[in-house]
Amino acid sequence: MHDHGLGSWMATRRLKTPEKTALVFDDGQELTYRELAEMADIVAANLVRRDTGPGDRVAYLGENSPDFLAALFGTVQIGAVFVPVNTRLAPPEIQHVFTDSGARVLIHDAEFSARVSDVVSSVAHVIAAGSAHEWEASAPREAVGVPRQRNSEDAPAALDRPAAILYTSGTTGKPKGAVLTHGNLTWAALNAIIDYDIVSTDVALMISPLFHVASLGMGALPIIIKGGTLVLEKRFDPGRALALIEHHGVSMLSGVPTTYQLLCDHPDWAATDVSNMRKLTCGGSAVPSRVLNAYEERGLSFSQGYGMTETAPGATLLAPERTREKQGSVGVPHFFTDVRIAGEDGRAVPSGTVGEIEISGPNVFAGYHGRPQATTEAFTADGWFRSGDLGYLDGDGVLYISDRLKDMIISGGENIYPAEIENLINDMDGVTGVAVIGVPDERWGEVPWAVLTVRDGITIDTDQVRAHLDGRLARYKVPAKTVIVDELPRTASGKIRKADLRVRFAPSI
Known part of the structure; x- marks a missing residue:
């Protein structure tokens, strides 16, 4: 067959x-x-x-x-x-x-x-x-x-057979394998081809690792299905990337805001020929105005978007011509994808009302490998994927992200889930409570901080936490700073109020 x-x-x-x-x-x-x-x-x-x-x-x-x-x-x-x-x-x-x-x-x-x-x-x-x-x-x-x-x-x-399993960090502390079918990856590629207007003459510079679903699903696979050319880089170096952009006439580039900031901050930026670059895609977090300005001065603009491993990965796209008009948003659904906002009762809410972002489409994953309960919990009764993120649609159907239900931290485009880090820090002698939060960072967007309570007479600093986590976690997950507090703010049911901690420590950098 x-x-x-x-x-x-x-x-x-x-x-x-x-x-x-x-x-x-x-x-x-x-x-x-x-x-x-x-x-x-x-x-x-x-x-x-x-x-x-x-x-x-x-x-x-x-x-x-x-x-x-x-x-x-x-x-x-x-x-x-x-x-x-x-x-x-x-x-x-x-x-x-x-x-x-x-x-x-x-x-x-x-x-x-x-x-x-x-x-x-x-x-x-x-x-x-x-x-x-x-x-x-x-x-x-x-x-x-x-x-x-x-x-x-x-x-x-x-097309409904499994093609790949990509691991995404979970709130329970153990990464889950998202099963992406042949259809998921094919439809995601078609979404990219249509909405980014990818053609066979495109040359895409792959500076993001292919093991990430964004680089694979929205970069490499759409280019291959169209018969374009991929320029593969093992690691991102801004100076080298600029040289490759000019030498190969790169027309398409994908990255996170940090990527684009490092490129335009490089001494070679002004002298590099970027005239062929017409498809700049960015995800992970909003592009700062300073970076937008630097690219617009060179006649370049961004397609910004929102998605996740479970959506292979694209869910929405903000077209370049709407970057300023809808700045701060993540755009409208991809061509073959739908997005809705649900309230606490699961019903759709009016435009302008914050609720959970739910996604449907042939690019939405089949489920978590070997985890039927987690798969069931990830979908609504009528088959929409529950993103765990909060947002709202404006009157034009454009999506804005408000907050995260899952407390996920996005640092330099990498997803970090606090529970995984907290479970390991809790093993340290003297720790009586821990909350890992994301704190704004100019370069990386966010970095994790560990907020601890400890036993009387115990002193734990950042270096000790780093030493404890060394070799047990990827380095980008290791907290940039450790703070000791007398008490962690909690709800009546005993859950830590991380929003309070973010408000408390964000102004301190």
């Missing part, structure tokens, strides 16, 4: 545009769509030889590279499920992804060999990805506690 999912994309691109440049990487090396398709075939063959097939999970740990995309397309073309791993995670966090997803195979960049050596006990096969077409693999091992859970069918033909 014909494969209508992502597994067919490479074969189709090889047929339509075999000699078109698909990827530019490592200071100018290029791969055509034919060569990328061949790499994906090699990955698929490696997986099949290791008894990996439909329904099996294949984890990938590595930075932006041709190997990442070859692993993705090689995985999905045999019906397996791709699990990209955030390279910034600490070993225990990486192990959780392997274990929770039930990954049978791990493919990783060679530079991560040391990091994965102690956390792959649950993985049956480990494959080290080499440059270009070179792949090596360890001898097969028996997986520990990993059920096979394989389907009997051949390749997936339906």
